[in-house]
Amino acid sequence: DRMDIEGDSLESALAEATRLGYAEADPTADVEGFDAAQKAAILASLAFHTTMPLEAVHREGMTTVTHEQVVAARKAGYVVKLLAICERITDAATGVEGVTARVHPALIPLSHPLAAVHGANNAVFVEAEAAGSLMFYGAGAGGVQTASAVLGDVVSAARRHVAGGPGVAESTQANLPVLPMSSVITRYQITMTVVDEPGVLAAVATQFSDRGVSVEAVSQSVRDGGDAERPTATLVIVTHRAEESSLAATVTSLAASPVVSSVVSVLRVEGQ
The missing domain is CATH 3.30.360.10 (Dihydrodipicolinate Reductase; domain 2)
Structure with a gap:
């Protein structure tokens, strides 16, 4: 904050x-x-x-x-x-x-x-x-806030002890399986440095489409102070919702692509 x-x-x-x-x-x-x-x-x-x-x-x-x-x-x-x-x-x-x-x-x-x-x-x-x-x-x-919370827990435990109860039992009635991170459906914002030449955007877009990840928005800006012989640009791509496993595979593939100099940052987009 x-x-x-x-x-x-x-x-x-x-x-x-x-x-x-x-x-x-x-x-x-x-x-x-x-x-x-x-x-x-x-x-x-x-x-x-x-x-x-x-x-x-x-x-x-x-x-x-x-x-x-x-x-x-x-x-x-x-x-x-x-x-x-x-x-x-x-x-x-x-x-x-x-x-x-x-x-x-x-x-x-x-x-x-x-x-x-x-x-x-x-x-x-x-x-x-x-x-x-x-x-x-x-x-x-x-x-003060932490002390208040701890004291509240102590008072609650003491009340249960005096009443002779066992305390708050853990409920596992649903007993659902715990799924891996790869099962999560979310969105990504991926920022990368790419070679600034024709065909690069199409090559990057292919990396997404080959893995079933839909692109929602793309923005590009030319980087200052780059290599004069092979200039670079900053590319920011926001995806639609897709499986985490597909998104992760896309990021890995982008990092190995000859048209991508570096994957600068990867952030998930939540709350939409």
Whole structure:
């Protein structure tokens, strides 16, 4: 949020968060998504009545997100957020219904409620079949807030102990299978540096079509200071929804393509 609103670098924003006590002295669990993955495992288990092992949660941290990506996202009408996403989906290849949980940076439209989560606040956005869309928003860090939450848990446990109850039991009545990340349906924004010559766009588009990934939008800009003999351009492609496995295969193929100098960044697009 500080990178987006204040223009801070990740390093300076993280240093300030650590100083204020929002991040741990060792912030690895925060910035690499370990803390969010633990929350995702718990929430998925509760929401879907299915055991979600922590090791089954796909996890990517936010240390690769750059200031340039944040600025470009804002210009395009998005904001970059580290999301933990739990879904009940059907695998397109096998027809098996199951549960997935994943943590990664993502582009969120500025019109989405989660885009308005600022500072040290957290939010949980729920899409329910009967209740529609719901969002629960509040402080996610801070000494008083953390102490209050811990004390609330202690009081709740003490009440159950006095009442002689066993506590809150885990519900696994649905017992749905945990599906891999490759089963997820999502969208990508891929930024790459390409050779600026005729036929390159067609060659790149072929990489997508060969893997069944539909392109939604393309933007290109000429890079300054490139090789005069072989100039390059920056190409940004946004896809329609497709299987994660197809999208990942496309990115791998692009990275090996002779017309692509480098794949600069890959961000998933959520909330649409």
